[in-house]
Amino acid sequence: MKSIISVRNVWHHYGISPVLKNVSLEIESGKLVVVMGPNGMGKSTLLGLIGGTIYPIRGEVEIDGKIRRSSIENESAIRRQLVYLPDTPFFPPNSTGMEFILAVARLYEIDSFRAMEHAEVLLGVFDLKEKAHSPISSYSTGQQKKLGLCSALITEVPILVLDEPFSGGLDSAALLAMSKILKMLAAREDVTVVMAVPVPELVEPLADKVVIIGDGEIIAYDTPAAIKQQAGGEDILLAEALESLVHPDKINIIDQYLKERKS
Amino acid sequence: MRPYWLMNFPPVWSIWVFLTVFGVTYWLDQWFPVAVFTGLRTLLIFLASLVFGAWRVIAFYPYPAGKYGRWLTMTPWQFGTRLPNGSIQLNASDMLTVGLLCSITLWDHDISIVTPLAIFLYTYIICATYSTFSGIPWRKYWLKKVLIAAIMPFAFYPVVSVYSMVISLAVCYWLCFSLLREVLKDFPWNQIAWLQSDEEVLTKKSLKTFIAGWPYSALAAIEKKEPRIKNRICEILVPILLAVWWLHAMMALTLDKNCFPLSFILVCIALLGIGIRLSCYLTGTAPPISLWGRIFNGYFIIPKYDRIFLAPLLVVILVFFAVYFMPESTQYAVWIFELTIFALLVILRGFPPSLDQWRQTGAFRIVRSKMIEKQASQVINKPKTVFEKNPVDLLMGK
Numbered sequence: 001m002k003s004i005i006s007v008r009n010v011w012h013h014y015g016i017s018p019v020l021k022n023v024s025l026e027i028e029s030g031k032l033v034v035v036m037g038p039n040g041m042g043k044s045t046l047l048g049l050i051g052g053t054i055y056p057i058r059g060e061v062e063i064d065g066k067i068r069r070s071s072i073e074n075e076s077a078i079r080r081q082l083v084y085l086p087d088t089p090f091f092p093p094n095s096t097g098m099e100f101i102l103a104v105a106r107l108y109e110i111d112s113f114r115a116m117e118h119a120e121v122l123l124g125v126f127d128l129k130e131k132a133h134s135p136i137s138s139y140s141t142g143q144q145k146k147l148g149l150c151s152a153l154i155t156e157v158p159i160l161v162l163d164e165p166f167s168g169g170l171d172s173a174a175l176l177a178m179s180k181i182l183k184m185l186a187a188r189e190d191v192t193v194v195m196a197v198p199v200p201e202l203v204e205p206l207a208d209k210v211v212i213i214g215d216g217e218i219i220a221y222d223t224p225a226a227i228k229q230q231a232g233g234e235d236i237l238l239a240e241a242l243e244s245l246v247h248p249d250k251i252n253i254i255d256q257y258l259k260e261r262k263s
Numbered sequence: 264m265r266p267y268w269l270m271n272f273p274p275v276w277s278i279w280v281f282l283t284v285f286g287v288t289y290w291l292d293q294w295f296p297v298a299v300f301t302g303l304r305t306l307l308i309f310l311a312s313l314v315f316g317a318w319r320v321i322a323f324y325p326y327p328a329g330k331y332g333r334w335l336t337m338t339p340w341q342f343g344t345r346l347p348n349g350s351i352q353l354n355a356s357d358m359l360t361v362g363l364l365c366s367i368t369l370w371d372h373d374i375s376i377v378t379p380l381a382i383f384l385y386t387y388i389i390c391a392t393y394s395t396f397s398g399i400p401w402r403k404y405w406l407k408k409v410l411i412a413a414i415m416p417f418a419f420y421p422v423v424s425v426y427s428m429v430i431s432l433a434v435c436y437w438l439c440f441s442l443l444r445e446v447l448k449d450f451p452w453n454q455i456a457w458l459q460s461d462e463e464v465l466t467k468k469s470l471k472t473f474i475a476g477w478p479y480s481a482l483a484a485i486e487k488k489e490p491r492i493k494n495r496i497c498e499i500l501v502p503i504l505l506a507v508w509w510l511h512a513m514m515a516l517t518l519d520k521n522c523f524p525l526s527f528i529l530v531c532i533a534l535l536g537i538g539i540r541l542s543c544y545l546t547g548t549a550p551p552i553s554l555w556g557r558i559f560n561g562y563f564i565i566p567k568y569d570r571i572f573l574a575p576l577l578v579v580i581l582v583f584f585a586v587y588f589m590p591e592s593t594q595y596a597v598w599i600f601e602l603t604i605f606a607l608l609v610i611l612r613g614f615p616p617s618l619d620q621w622r623q624t625g626a627f628r629i630v631r632s633k634m635i636e637k638q639a640s641q642v643i644n645k646p647k648t649v650f651e652k653n654p655v656d657l658l659m660g661k
Contacts, residue, residue: 015556052482053629055551057562069567075623079484090477090631103474107483151479 004029004159004192005050010059012045019045021216023059027209029158030189032182034203035196036242037213043196044087044163046213050194051084051161063159080108082159085152087167093137097128097147100136101154108155115154122150125177142169149178160185162195166202175202182206200238210238214246270349271323272356273315281311285367305373312364312379316386320394323351327398327452335450342448351443353387353436377425381418384432388415388439395446407442411435412505416512423516477636481547481629499613507605514597525600526586532604533582536611537575543618544571546634548627567626574614578607 005027012020019042027033035043048054049061052068052075060067063082066074091100098119105115123129126146131139139147145168152160165178179202185191186206197203200210204224212220212227220227228234231241243250265272285307292300323346325332331348340347364379392411395404417431475483551568552560585603590596616625 013552013556013560015553016559048628051478053478055567055626055628057552057560057565069624069626072620072623076484079482084478084482086478089479090636092474092476092636095474095476099474100476104479107475107479151475 002029003027004064005194006062007046007050008060008062010046010049010056010061012042012049012054012056012058019216020049020056023213023216023218025211025218025221027192027194029192031208032186032193032206033195033209033211034200034207035194035211035213036198036200037219038246039198041213041246042216043213046211047084047161047163047194047196048086051082051086051163052079053084053086081157082161083108083152083155083157084161085148085163085165087163089148089151091136091139091144091147094135096133096135097123097139097150098132100147101150104151105154108157110154110156118154118156119150122153125181126150126174127171140169142171142174144168145170146174149174153181158190158192160191160193160195162193164196164198166197166199179206200242204238212242212245219245267345267349268355270356271319271354273318273360281307289370301371301373304371308364308367308374308379309382312361312382313386315360315364316383317390319353319357319383319387320351320390323349324391324394325351325450326394332398340450342444342450351391351447352440357383375425377428381428381432384436385415385418388432388435391439391443395442399446399452404442404445407438407445409501409505411438411442413508414438416509420512420515477631478629495613499609503605503608503612506608507601510604511601514601525596526589529582529585529600529603533578533607536607537578540574540611541571544621544625545627547630547632548625549630551626551628565626567624570616571621571625574610577610577614581606581610 003026005025007023007025010020010023011018023042023046025046035046037043045054049056049068050063055069062068063078066078068078069075095103101119101122102112102115105119106112110118119132120129123132126149128143128146128150131143136144136147145165149162149165152162166175170178182193182195182203183206185193186208195203207224209222210220210224210227211218220230222230224238225234227245228236228238228241231244236244240251285304288300288303288307325335325346327333327336335347338347361380361383364383365376368374368376368379388411392408395408401408414431414434418428420427551565552562557563557565581603585599589599
């Protein structure tokens with residue numbers, strides 16, 4: 001199948017030591033790919049590179065056959081078909097939720113009436129209907145997270161890059177809604193989703209493929225079942241597989257600790 | 264009700280204020296005959312002519328975003344019929360008002376009788392020309408605007424004389440009159456159509472991007488078609504040539520050119536220009552890697568990032584040589600000064616990459632800028648004009 005996102009030999013530093021080391025990744029069209037790994041290992045940097053907020057020191061990122069920031073035409077075309085939602089986006093505080101979502105829809109040239117209809121539905125799904133016409137400054141952290149998700153979904157673009165969409169105080173109803181929406185998107189062949197998730201259990205049933213990053217390098221990139229197999233067996237949890245691949249000694253340390261506490 | 268030709272007469276209260284202040288200075292002059300009161304009266308006439316010239320445009324021009332302009336679009340008014348609030352063109356009532364101001368100068372004989380007329384006309388022409396930029400792409404009617412700006416300095420260049428002033432003012436007024444007629448002929452201004460086809464689309468988009476927040480604002484797919492090279496050269500060169508021409512004319516006004524510390528002014532202008540260019544390019548961005556990171560990892564030059572520092576570097580070199588070789592003779596020094604200003608403006612405005620090219624292809628990190636966040640929180644409080652509203656808002660009655 002055709003790769004819609006290609007990350008080739010990417011190195012990135014913010015300071016002296018590299019955050020990403022010679023990372024290469026091919027993501028096929030229509031797949032839902034989850035990026036996992038411990039904190040500070042380069043998940044958000046990788047997503048930022050794909051999303052376009054970061055430019056690699058070495059290597060290149062190609063989206064649908066066009067290299068990022070290679071020319072005005074290529075970059076504009078990429079920006080029209082990809083949306084990047086960072087972990088903590090900035091919302092204009094005096095704007096209302098509805099105004100914000102519609103402004104994002106207008107940026108992606110969604111027909112006004114269609115956007116209006118979609119915004120109403122999305123706000124309903126995420127229990128934000130009552131707050132839709134209140135300034136965003138009055139939203140709680142969880143509500144702002146939901147609003148960010150609504151803004152990404154209203155764009156109707158074929159590539160969604162979401163940095164930790166399940167974190168930030170989402171309530172159980174929102175988690176359920178998001179899981180179902182992602183499931184629906186995963187089933188579609190024209191939508192590609194790349195997201196970073198710290199809790200593997202949430203995405204195990206959804207993910208087509210999982211990327212495990214450790215110390216700036218890709219340790220594994222395969223289906224959840226294959227990754228579990230690689231880590232020691234299909235019966236283990238994805239979280240355990242992640243830990244055994246990134247920190248092979250960690251499970252032993254935990255087991256040792258529990259044994260000591262029991263005795 | 265006042266007859267139409269008298270609708271442009273200033274409000275009665277303003278005449279009362281003027282006459283009262285003028286009378287008080289005259290009365291004080293009787294008791295304390297010092298020169299300061301004559302000077303005050305002259306200043307008063309200056310100010311009155313200036314304010315009247317500006318008021319004649321601001322109060323009667325149907326600005327598209329103003330209440331009057333918006334109201335006018337709802338009426339069947341069209342070019343050829345009288346503007347309901349009074350004419351924007353000069354008429355008999357203006358002659359009356361300016362005539363009064365001119366005759367008052369005879370009181371003290373401190374200034375020439377034509378000074379109030381010249382000040383009034385200058386202010387009126389500048390304000391009227393500037394008003395035609397409001398809500399209309401600047402490229403429209405550009406020739407007349409450029410000609411007005413180019414001819415105006417002839418009033419005081421090469422020497423101040425009544426003849427050159429009268430001729431230049433007459434030509435500028437004729438151009439301004441014809442420009443206003445042309446603009447009003449196109450009323451109601453089809454802004455939306457212009458916005459779709461012109462670079463003004465950016466202004467419209469920027470409003471959306473500010474409301475869209477970060478990172479949407481920074482990653483918006485705003486594709487601006489680069490103007491053809493000929494247009495681009497014109498866009499850069501014409502304003503710069505006009506600015507340098509005005510600078511040259513203004514400097515010619517001062518006979519004693521030794522009073523200009525030219526090298527110092529040049530350095531200040533260069534620093535200001537570099538600061539403005541860099542702030543435009545660097546707002547909302549961060550270097551791809553820290554300075555220490557660069558040094559330790561050997562990335563001494565990152566071409567796709569460092570290219571924006573080429574123009575400032577060229578300006579620094581240019582100004583260094585200009586200051587170093589600045590001749591002793593004031594006459595030649597002024598020429599060197601003006602040529603350097605021209606060159607540095609061309610470099611700062613036209614040296615690649617263009618701002619659009621940089622924003623879409625530069626090797627920077629996109630970061631949240633405090634300035635853009637501030638604009639985002641302010642823009643929503645700005646009252647929207649009918650043109651800035653989207654159809655959904657209009658339907659919802661917002």
